[in-house]
């Protein structure tokens with residue numbers, strides 16, 4: 001059952017910027033959907049429209065069948081954690097979290113119970129008396145999360161809540177938020193421009209570029225089968241090669257591989273893990289650099305015309321800078337006019 005429906009929503013700012021452009025999405029109850037896209041692609045604007053902090057210039061937003069497009073934030077069943085979280089520094093943790101409940105005129109005893117329960121949930125039991133200035137960045141993010149969760153929103157809106165944190169803390173909080181979200185079964189829209197975050201947390205990912213959904217799908221589907229060159233280049237490492245197709249072969253510089261599509265220009269996409277290197281008497285590429293990542297090795301390669309490619313290899317000892325190699329793609333996708341037209 002769809003809880004949140006976004007239908008053809010558009011936002012044009014007064015200067016003429018089309019931040020969000022006829023965007024549509026259905027989110028099911030209990031689902032966590034990540035909005036993933038580069039800076040300026042319209043992620044925050046979209047989230048703010050769902051939360052009621054920004055008015056769409058077109059389209060409709062419904063929650064549980066009710067049209068909320070023009071309702072103010074406090075009349076929507078949504079809770080939002082902003083990109084730059086703003087805690088009240090003159091209040092302690094307890095008061096920060098209790099604030100929304102006080103506005104709702106809930107009795108003090110009930111407020112205490114709820115705030116203590118939610119602080120426990122986010123791993124801050126016993127921190128109620130601390131001032132927010134005496135917390136680490138990660139703890140402050142948890143207070144911001146607690147402040148939204150305590151109001152028991154039907155839909156949780158998170159705008160890059162971990163952006164300012166170091167990687168280890170980000171990974172830990174990511175796991176914690178996913179646990180909490182699943183335990184409460186709370187429908188969540190999560191904005192990020194970190195693909196790892198999206199791939200590891202999301203039930204579904206929406207890849208956004210220029211205010212439009214480029215692709216919507218499960219993380220594995222978006223990774224394995226990107227439908228546009230933008231998605232192919234944005235999620236994970238990818239070799240994107242511009243070239244020509246002639247008589248069933250893709251050609252770029254010395255590199256050629258069978259590609260059963262009509263003649264003409266095409267973009268070929270090959271994951272580094274699907275590009276094998278072979279010993280060859282007539283090498284098509286030269287090793288530029290080898291990098292040891294511990295779990296695997298990455299070989300940077302150059303075609304004769306300077307095109308840079310990457311290949312993941314198990315045994316780095318076989319390769320060194322300057323060496324000539326052959327290229328053997330095991331799986332490719334091809335794009336023409338921004339659409340996928342072939343996949344092996």
Ligand SMILES: Nc1ncnc2c1ncn2[C@@H]1O[C@H](COP(=O)(O)OP(=O)(O)OP(=O)(O)O)[C@@H](O)[C@H]1O
Nearest residue numbers: 013015017019038039040041042043044045046193
């Ligand atoms: N209040 C505003 N007035 C005019 N233009 C705006 C306003 N807010 C955002 N924009 C523009 O709308 C576009 C989308 O901005 P938005 O903040 O939604 O991007 P984003 O995807 O969240 O980016 P980031 O990853 O950097 O946070 C940008 O071009 C931005 O400059």
Ligand SMILES: [Mg+2]
Nearest residue numbers: 043044045083
């Ligand atoms: Mg943003």
